[in-house]
Amino acid sequence: MNPPEAALFTRIADSFSRQGLMHTLGASLAAVAPGAVTIRMPFSPAISQQHGFAHAGAITTIVDSACGYAALTLMPEDKAVLTSEFKINLLAPAIGTHFEATGRVLRAGRRVHVVQGEAWAIDGESRKQVAVMLATMMVIDSDTGLKS
Amino acid sequence: MNPPEAALFTRIADSFSRQGLMHTLGASLAAVAPGAVTIRMPFSPAISQQHGFAHAGAITTIVDSACGYAALTLMPEDKAVLTSEFKINLLAPAIGTHFEATGRVLRAGRRVHVVQGEAWAIDGESRKQVAVMLATMMVIDSDTGLKS
Amino acid sequence: MNPPEAALFTRIADSFSRQGLMHTLGASLAAVAPGAVTIRMPFSPAISQQHGFAHAGAITTIVDSACGYAALTLMPEDKAVLTSEFKINLLAPAIGTHFEATGRVLRAGRRVHVVQGEAWAIDGESRKQVAVMLATMMVIDSDTGLKS
Amino acid sequence: MNPPEAALFTRIADSFSRQGLMHTLGASLAAVAPGAVTIRMPFSPAISQQHGFAHAGAITTIVDSACGYAALTLMPEDKAVLTSEFKINLLAPAIGTHFEATGRVLRAGRRVHVVQGEAWAIDGESRKQVAVMLATMMVIDSDTGLKS
Numbered sequence: 325m326n327p328p329e330a331a332l333f334t335r336i337a338d339s340f341s342r343q344g345l346m347h348t349l350g351a352s353l354a355a356v357a358p359g360a361v362t363i364r365m366p367f368s369p370a371i372s373q374q375h376g377f378a379h380a381g382a383i384t385t386i387v388d389s390a391c392g393y394a395a396l397t398l399m400p401e402d403k404a405v406l407t408s409e410f411k412i413n414l415l416a417p418a419i420g421t422h423f424e425a426t427g428r429v430l431r432a433g434r435r436v437h438v439v440q441g442e443a444w445a446i447d448g449e450s451r452k453q454v455a456v457m458l459a460t461m462m463v464i465d466s467d468t469g470l471k472s
Numbered sequence: 473m474n475p476p477e478a479a480l481f482t483r484i485a486d487s488f489s490r491q492g493l494m495h496t497l498g499a500s501l502a503a504v505a506p507g508a509v510t511i512r513m514p515f516s517p518a519i520s521q522q523h524g525f526a527h528a529g530a531i532t533t534i535v536d537s538a539c540g541y542a543a544l545t546l547m548p549e550d551k552a553v554l555t556s557e558f559k560i561n562l563l564a565p566a567i568g569t570h571f572e573a574t575g576r577v578l579r580a581g582r583r584v585h586v587v588q589g590e591a592w593a594i595d596g597e598s599r600k601q602v603a604v605m606l607a608t609m610m611v612i613d614s615d616t617g618l619k620s
Numbered sequence: 621m622n623p624p625e626a627a628l629f630t631r632i633a634d635s636f637s638r639q640g641l642m643h644t645l646g647a648s649l650a651a652v653a654p655g656a657v658t659i660r661m662p663f664s665p666a667i668s669q670q671h672g673f674a675h676a677g678a679i680t681t682i683v684d685s686a687c688g689y690a691a692l693t694l695m696p697e698d699k700a701v702l703t704s705e706f707k708i709n710l711l712a713p714a715i716g717t718h719f720e721a722t723g724r725v726l727r728a729g730r731r732v733h734v735v736q737g738e739a740w741a742i743d744g745e746s747r748k749q750v751a752v753m754l755a756t757m758m759v760i761d762s763d764t765g766l767k768s
Numbered sequence: 769m770n771p772p773e774a775a776l777f778t779r780i781a782d783s784f785s786r787q788g789l790m791h792t793l794g795a796s797l798a799a800v801a802p803g804a805v806t807i808r809m810p811f812s813p814a815i816s817q818q819h820g821f822a823h824a825g826a827i828t829t830i831v832d833s834a835c836g837y838a839a840l841t842l843m844p845e846d847k848a849v850l851t852s853e854f855k856i857n858l859l860a861p862a863i864g865t866h867f868e869a870t871g872r873v874l875r876a877g878r879r880v881h882v883v884q885g886e887a888w889a890i891d892g893e894s895r896k897q898v899a900v901m902l903a904t905m906m907v908i909d910s911d912t913g914l915k916s
Contacts, residue, residue, distance in 0.1 A: 344520035372492035385529025411559035411855040640816035668788035681825025707855035
């Protein structure tokens with residue numbers, strides 16, 4: 325990574341490390357670029373639903389975080405991000421050894437960023453898309469006391 | 473609970489106990505009625521986001537499960553439920569000692585059930601609504617091998 | 621109507637009368653209260669889809685307008701409203717002699733209002749809910765040049 | 769167009785011509801391919817909102833129709849399509865001389881198809897994306913009496 329890339333990764337990684345839920349789910353930050361972030365999460369019984377697949381909530385959580393951080397990469401340092409709302413379609417049961425979620429900013433506005441998310445189930449060579457999300461992320465002023 | 477109520481609670485509780493993610497989040501089944509289910513979850517750093525509030529993903533997870541189980545209460549015993557899609561609006565930061573999510577079926581169709589969900593942050597006497605969800609739940613045939 | 625009610629109705633009716641699409645669809649403003657607005661639309665072949673029912677787009681349009689105006693009733697006079705996003709579930713085919721859409725504000729924030737919408741198909745004594753919406757409405761500053 | 773392409777176009781155009789609302793909005797079928805449909809609509813005061821832009825409901829209507837027909841292109845002849853639900857984000861005010869909406873199927877299932885939609889405002893050489901949609905379309909059995 326060149327210095328700007330490394331600085332951006334560090335900014336997002338600092339915030340990511342403060343998300344207790346990412347630790348709880350075993351999720352890690354896989355890639356950071358301007359307007360796009362990828363998060364990985366291994367399957368484990370700790371994130372399962374009643375049929376033994378990954379719970380829609382666990383998949384949703386990493387897609388939401390990927391979308392939020394994708395938005396944050398495009399915000400000035402004195403801004404923070406909060407999820408306003410999102411919609412997710414589950415395309416297939418989340419069956420795999422691990423999962424990958426990517427958020428990509430579609431439009432970065434002054435007050436809100438619209439972000440598209442995807443989740444993939446991975447098993448060896450196989451990659452299958454399991455979810456698609458549309459999310460609205462709020463740009464929050466630093467004077468609210470929120471760290472980014 | 474009278475016998476039908478107890479049987480319904482047992483049916484949902486059996487499935488709930490197989491959701492590893494509910495255990496991981498510390499969530500528990502609080503109430504079951506035909507067409508309505510409530511789930512509780514205490515706050516802990518294990519479910520936090522970067523500002524120290526409960527992560528939108530954790531809130532979303534219990535609302536999704538509450539909506540799915542609300543739908544399941546209205547399905548015959550030989551059917552299973554899968555989340556098709558949902559949309560959630562986060563109304564306020566999820567700050568509280570615990571959270572409560574309720575799903576209520578708006579329309580039970582032959583193939584899909586439409587369910588409305590809510591989440592509340594609770595702190596002593598204070599109850600504040602923090603999220604509202606609209607979800608579509610699929611009615612799955614038992615011959616798919618899925619247990620309800 | 622008392623004077624404040626009449627003033628609020630006039631404010632919304634002025635804006636409504638500038639929506640060419642409402643005229644085109646034959647829609648009219650039925651009720652205005654703080655945080656809640658109702659719009660009516662008769663069925664006609666001009667709003668049909670291919671099966672002869674009312675088109676989801678026509679139903680969606682009046683629910684979106686009802687939600688936007690419900691938000692506007694709670695905004696200061698120097699603000700305007702723009703739809704940021706919404707999600708709608710169609711609960712039943714839109715079959716009736718006319719339709720009614722109501723928007724009700726769930727949360728009025730400084731920057732966005734979250735609004736719930738409903739649509740009903742009416743035929744004589746029969747009223748059947750045909751849609752439910754969750755919408756996010758932006759509060760726009762007057763210095764953008766937009767009239768409310 | 770080769771014969772299969774022409775047959776597919778005819779199938780969609782037959783249904784499109786029965787949508788009274790498309791005539792009312794001045795919309796026309798611009799392109800049909802397996803899994804993708806494009807609809808065009810000129811701006812006119814008849815589709816405006818209160819600020820003089822195209823109404824979000826008009827934009828939504830052509831995106832919904834494009835998504836529904838994109839789904840129908842992948843369904844057997846004895847099936848019909850109904851919109852189950854959708855979510856739309858408005859990315860920018862709909863200002864242009866005409867608008868284009870495209871639906872593309874993301875996943876064609878046995879019971880539902882998930883479709884992504886886009887809308888663009890066009891003015892001379894300029895093309896600006898004004899909306900993005902995620903939609904769930906139901907595959908309806910012909911024995912319901914619905915024509916496709």
